[in-house]
Amino acid sequence: xxxxxxxxxxxxxxxxxxxxxxxxxxxxxxxxxxxxxxxxxxxxxxxxxxxxxxxxxxxxxxxxxxxxxxxxxxxxxxxxxxxxxxxxxxxxxxxxxxxxxxxxxxxxxxxxxxxxxxxxxxxxxxxxxxxxxxxxxxxxxxxxxxxxxxxxxxxxxxxxxxxxxxxxxxxxxxxxxxxxxxxxxxxxxxxxxxxxxxxxxxxxxxxxxxxxxxxxxxxxxxxxxxxxxxxxxxxxxxxxxxxxxxxxxxxxxxxxxxxxxxxxxxxxxxxxxxxxxxxxxxxxxxxxxxxxxxxxxxxxxxxxxxxxxxxxxxxxxxxxxxxxxxxxxxxxxxxxxxxxxxxxxxxxxxxxxxxxxxxxxxxxxxxxxxxxxxxxxxxxxxxxxxxxxxxxxxxxxxxxxxxxxxxxxxxxxxxxxxxxxxxxxxxxxxxxxxxxxxxxxxxxxxxxxx
Amino acid sequence: xxxxxxxxxxxxxxxxxxxxxxxxxxxxxxxxxxxxxxxxxxxxxxxxxxxxxxxxxxxxxxxxxxxxxxxxxxxxxxxxxxxxxxxxxxxxxxxxxxxxxxxxxxxxxxxxxxxxxxxxxxxxxxxxxxxxxxxxxxxxxxxxxxxxxxxxxxxxxxxxxxxxxxxxxxxxxxxxxxxxxxxxxxxxxxxxxxxxxxxxxxxxxxxxxxxxxxxxxxxxxxxxxxxxxxxxxxxxxxxxxxxxxxxxxxxxxxxxxxxxxxxxxxxxxxxxxxxxxxxxxxxxxxxxxxxxxxxxxxxxxxxxxxxxxxxxxxxxxxxxxxxxxxxxxxxxxxxxxxxxxxxxxxxxxxxxxxxxxxxxxxxxxxxxxxxxxxxxxxxxxxxxxxxxxxxxxxxxxxxxxxxxxxxxxxxxxxxxxxxxxxxxxxxxxxxxxxxxxxxxxxxxxxxxxx
Numbered sequence: 036x037x038x039x040x041x042x043x044x045x046x047x048x049x050x051x052x053x054x055x056x057x058x059x060x061x062x063x064x065x066x067x068x069x070x071x072x073x074x075x076x077x078x079x080x081x082x083x084x085x086x087x088x089x090x091x092x093x094x095x096x097x098x099x100x101x102x103x104x105x106x107x108x109x110x111x112x113x114x115x116x117x118x119x120x121x122x123x124x125x126x127x128x129x130x131x132x133x134x135x136x137x138x139x140x141x142x143x144x145x146x147x148x149x150x151x152x153x154x155x156x157x158x159x160x161x162x163x164x165x166x167x168x169x170x171x172x173x174x175x176x177x178x179x180x181x182x183x184x185x186x187x188x189x190x191x192x193x194x195x196x197x198x199x200x201x202x203x204x205x206x207x208x209x210x211x212x213x214x215x216x217x218x219x220x221x222x223x224x225x226x227x228x229x230x231x232x233x234x235x236x237x238x239x240x241x242x243x244x245x246x247x248x249x250x251x252x253x254x255x256x257x258x259x260x261x262x263x264x265x266x267x268x269x270x271x272x273x274x275x276x277x278x279x280x281x282x283x284x285x286x287x288x289x290x291x292x293x294x295x296x297x298x299x300x301x302x303x304x305x306x307x308x309x310x311x312x313x314x315x316x317x318x319x320x321x322x323x324x325x326x327x328x329x330x331x332x333x334x335x336x337x338x339x340x341x342x343x344x345x346x347x348x349x350x351x352x353x354x355x356x357x358x359x360x361x362x363x364x365x366x367x368x369x370x371x372x373x374x375x376x377x378x379x380x381x382x383x384x385x386x387x388x389x390x391x392x393x394x395x396x397x398x399x400x401x402x403x404x405x406x407x408x409x410x411x412x413x414x415x416x417x418x419x420x421x422x423x424x425x426x427x428x429x430x431x432x433x434x435x436x437x438x439x440x441x442x443x444x445x446x447x448x449x450x451x452x453x454x455x456x457x458x459x460x461x462x463x464x465x466x467x468x469x470x471x472x473x474x475x476x477x478x479x480x481x482x483x484x485x
Numbered sequence: 486x487x488x489x490x491x492x493x494x495x496x497x498x499x500x501x502x503x504x505x506x507x508x509x510x511x512x513x514x515x516x517x518x519x520x521x522x523x524x525x526x527x528x529x530x531x532x533x534x535x536x537x538x539x540x541x542x543x544x545x546x547x548x549x550x551x552x553x554x555x556x557x558x559x560x561x562x563x564x565x566x567x568x569x570x571x572x573x574x575x576x577x578x579x580x581x582x583x584x585x586x587x588x589x590x591x592x593x594x595x596x597x598x599x600x601x602x603x604x605x606x607x608x609x610x611x612x613x614x615x616x617x618x619x620x621x622x623x624x625x626x627x628x629x630x631x632x633x634x635x636x637x638x639x640x641x642x643x644x645x646x647x648x649x650x651x652x653x654x655x656x657x658x659x660x661x662x663x664x665x666x667x668x669x670x671x672x673x674x675x676x677x678x679x680x681x682x683x684x685x686x687x688x689x690x691x692x693x694x695x696x697x698x699x700x701x702x703x704x705x706x707x708x709x710x711x712x713x714x715x716x717x718x719x720x721x722x723x724x725x726x727x728x729x730x731x732x733x734x735x736x737x738x739x740x741x742x743x744x745x746x747x748x749x750x751x752x753x754x755x756x757x758x759x760x761x762x763x764x765x766x767x768x769x770x771x772x773x774x775x776x777x778x779x780x781x782x783x784x785x786x787x788x789x790x791x792x793x794x795x796x797x798x799x800x801x802x803x804x805x806x807x808x809x810x811x812x813x814x815x816x817x818x819x820x821x822x823x824x825x826x827x828x829x830x831x832x833x834x835x836x837x838x839x840x841x842x843x844x845x846x847x848x849x850x851x852x853x854x855x856x857x858x859x860x861x862x863x864x865x866x867x868x869x870x871x872x873x874x875x876x877x878x879x880x881x882x883x884x885x886x887x888x889x890x891x892x893x894x895x896x897x898x899x900x901x902x903x904x905x906x907x908x909x910x911x912x913x914x915x916x917x918x919x920x921x922x923x924x925x926x927x928x929x930x931x932x933x934x935x
Contacts, residue, residue, distance in 0.1 A: 047918065077850060080913045089913075093852035323906065334918045335911040355905060362910035373910050400527060402543035434915040435885015438908075438922075442892035445906055455805065456773065456895055458888075460812035460823050461785040463530045463539075465884040468497065468784045472888075 044141035045069035048315030051341025144273035153246030178265035190270030376424030392479025494591035495519035498765030501791025594723035603696030640720030826874030842929025
């Protein structure tokens with residue numbers, strides 16, 4: 036089954052696809068094309084890189100030389116794919132034609148920059164690649180005032196890193212809450228308040244009106260007020276990079292991303308396109324919580340999709356990529372915030388009425404030193420009582436708890452079933468005797484029966 | 486529905502039953518009898534108390550005065566229940582008769598002390614109550630050599646506390662591994678090796694032969710060798726306290742504990758006994774993993790049972806206590822060890838063949854500072870491929886991960902289903918992009934298909 040596999044894109048999805056294909060069939064030839072100059076790094080680590088908590092060289096998992104030497108994978112960096120010829124089964128990149136038997140499209144997403152005046156001025160950046168991170172880092176030298184456009188988790192993580200570096204930080208957000216869409220307002224407000232305590236300024240419900248300056252940014256106007264600004268960073272969310280899918284005429288879904296089969300093959304006018312696989316931030320996923328489409332632009336999802344796409348590309352097998360609940364977590368200042376499944380606003384998008392339970396306690400026994408406050412909110416469908424989402428804020432150990440609630444949600448547990456059957460491991464240094472997760476679900480049961 | 490509810494026992498089960506009953510019906514009279522002098526404390530915290538990391542007064546959640554004043558519950562400490570008269574519906578305690586409408590038996594467990602010569606010498610203790618803890622603490626003053634009988638989690642936690650206090654610590658264990666029964670040998674050996682690095686001596690596969698001394702313990706003989714000993718502590722496991730159940734002729738199960746209905750009512754010759762409920766360490770539970778009996782002598786289980794028993798005792802409702810997977814966790818030195826469901830040896834007890842998957846990684850992204858090694862072992866039934874147990878060793882964040890695997894096991898997920906459907910929340914400071922839990926299950930899938 037030795038084959039020519041070409042992968043376009045060198046993020047988590049692309050490099051996982053390449054490695055999986057080569058591991059599955061060491062005789063196959065695997066070639067990766069990428070416009071980036073660094074590969075196989077974690078975009079989630081860029082705020083830590085800018086702050087210097089992690090070295091840039093550490094964030095990059097492997098170099099192209101490593102892939103060539105250790106895995107026999109050719110990686111062409113700084114190389115655009117100009118076209119794909121499906122009938123000839125070739126890719127043209129850097130002016131050269133390369134044949135493929137299977138093609139994996141893993142071109143990820145692009146930071147969405149709102150079309151405001153001055154967005155192309157000097158010292159205005161997006162935050163996506165290590166190149167972006169390094170550019171921001173050098174522009175920060177001598178800069179006093181930074182404005183971040185967008186209060187999603189990346190924007191907030193970056194805000195904390197910049198504040199730690201001694202900058203004056205203003206976050207401008209169009210919506211009326213931080214972490215919009217995936218976090219509920221009450222949970223988001225707790226995070227915003229924590230960041231305000233750290234001295235970060237928030238301009239909420241304020242669409243960015245203009246970036247001002249001559250040559251370089253000097254100020255930013257939002258909500259009718261103008262803020263001094265030496266460096267502006269857009270962290271305004273990621274949209275699927277559809278350049279190649281559109282050129283190939285692949286079907287694009289209601290969420291403006293590529294529709295794929297469970298085997299991660301794209302469609303054209305409703306029929307599976309042979310020999311092409313798609314993985315990563317440009318894929319429209321199926322929700323594990325509710326029948327319907329969802330986006331899951333997470334590194335963890337990209338790796339899982341890359342593994343399925345790489346396996347199927349090289350073997351022709353029909354390994355399946357499952358529906359997603361998309362658990363997420365972010366460390367923002369001294370707080371961790373995590374979520375899974377649907378938020379209240381996402382549930383409304385699906386047309387679902389929600390009942391919420393909430394509890395606050397500690398991450399350790401009351402008397403054990405070092406514990407932190409732990410707030411858990413759990414959402415159920417008001418009709419079926421199924422757990423459809425949850426969010427957690429804590430000083431520690433939010434991740435395992437959200438993975439636990441994810442397992443409950445994807446298994447279709449109702450609130451009542453969870454309260455009846457769930458147990459938590461307990462010892463004084465790691466939880467309360469009844470974990471706050473269970474307390475929140477018990478509160479949810481009370482609300483459902485009111 | 487106002488009633489007289491009497492609770493015998495003041496541990497987690499008893500005090501939760503009392504509080505739940507009073508909360509459910511504030512008009513009812515709730516009386517607790519206990520032989521202990523401290524109530525509502527966490528026995529799990531006693532090693533921390535002995536070491537002084539937690540104050541004794543902090544470990545005690547509430548005093549009898551608190552219960553009387555704040556919750557209207559009468560607690561009679563240092564009071565033995567001499568008899569229960571089921572036909573008169575009275576309890577005789579301290580020579581006085583008290584009437585009841587509902588009785589909750591929550592008399593917990595007793596530390597099993599093996600019948601060896603010298604076990605009743607001075608400075609020989611068990612570790613169960615705060616009284617025990619304080620007695621050990623004063624005996625340690627000036628003591629150099631301590632021998633701990635039993636290498637279960639309480640014995641090991643205590644060993645670390647005593648080593649931290651500068652004592653020479655020897656642990657004597659009859660089995661050939663620490664944490665026998667609930668941990669697999671490979672995982673247990675890693676913990677033992679960590680404790681040996683801390684300077685704790687282990688005498689394994691060695692039944693205790695005698696405790697030697699005149700008046701007070703001077704040495705302990707085990708495996709043919711005699712070890713100097715100023716203080717000896719038995720942490721040799723807990724057996725159900727069956728004094729009252731036996732006096733009442735209640736049915737005792739194959740695991741030598743009280744058989745109960747899902748409503749936590751005991752049986753006599755196979756028929757439910759009216760107006761009596763049982764909760765805590767003396768109850769034989771049903772396994773959530775495999776049809777069959779199991780013990781779950783955990784604080785978390787006691788609280789859950791106390792809540793059901795207290796509710797049903799006061800209301801006559803039929804709230805159900807579910808089957809248990811009994812997740813557990815312990816902090817031992819720098820390591821956390823956690824487990825859920827069946828170990829390999831418990832699976833053998835149920836007659837089940839096991840296949841194991843295992844993976845080692847980190848608790849954070851490779852490049853993120855502060856991560857610790859994380860080893861996850863997951864067990865599946867070789868026939869059905871269902872996940873039936875798991876164990877974790879890590880420097881941090883073992884608890885949430887074991888709760889996650891518990892949710893998978895109680896929902897009957899197979900290894901293949903888990904690998905297909907599970908997701909982990911990811912950010913560099915709290916997990917690898919593919920969490921080690923998922924890596925371990927993927928390894929398990931490979932083993933199942935070999």
